[in-house]
Amino acid sequence: GKFSKSRGVGVFGDMAKDTGIPADIWRFYLLYVRPEGQDSAFSWSDLMLKNNSELLNNLGNFINRAGMFVCKFFGGSVPTMVLMPDDKRLLARVTLELRQYHQLLEKVRWVTGNCHPGVCW
Numbered sequence: 168g169k170f171s172k173s174r175g176v177g178v179f180g181d182m183a184k185d186t187g188i189p190a191d192i193w194r195f196y197l198l199y200v201r202p203e204g205q206d207s208a209f210s211w212s213d214l215m216l217k218n219n220s221e222l223l224n225n226l227g228n229f230i231n232r233a234g235m236f237v238c239k240f241f242g243g244s245v246p247t248m249v250l251m252p253d254d255k256r257l258l259a260r261v262t263l264e265l266r267q268y269h270q271l272l273e274k275v276r277w278v279t280g281n282c283h284p285g286v287c288w
Contacts, residue, residue, distance in 0.1 A: 177209075178209065192214075195217075195221075195222050196214050199217055199221065200213075200217070
């Protein structure tokens with residue numbers, strides 16, 4: 168049924184902890200299905216599907232490919248990175264853009280009314 172905090176219907180923090188599912192899996196799933204202005208639907212089967220297909224398969228595939236690349240081209244050891252001036256400028260630009268992005272996200276949360284002092288969702 169529909170989650171209701173007042174009726175105690177749903178999966179809440181203490182219940183999530185009791186499942187034994189690691190917190191990082193919960194974090195991934197909640198961020199994956201987080202809506203931006205409407206309710207979201209939760210189902211155990213969807214949690215399992217997203218964990219297996221999106222997190223494990225995609226992340227596992229990425230890690231496997233990265234490991235094979237390092238073995239093939241660098242003898243199994245990631246070389247020390249030497250940043251050139253252009254690299255440093257790019258990193259500074261990306262850092263600035265990320266800061267602005269985070270500021271805009273915070274602004275949207277407060278403007279859309281999804282936050283109350285101390286509680287954001």
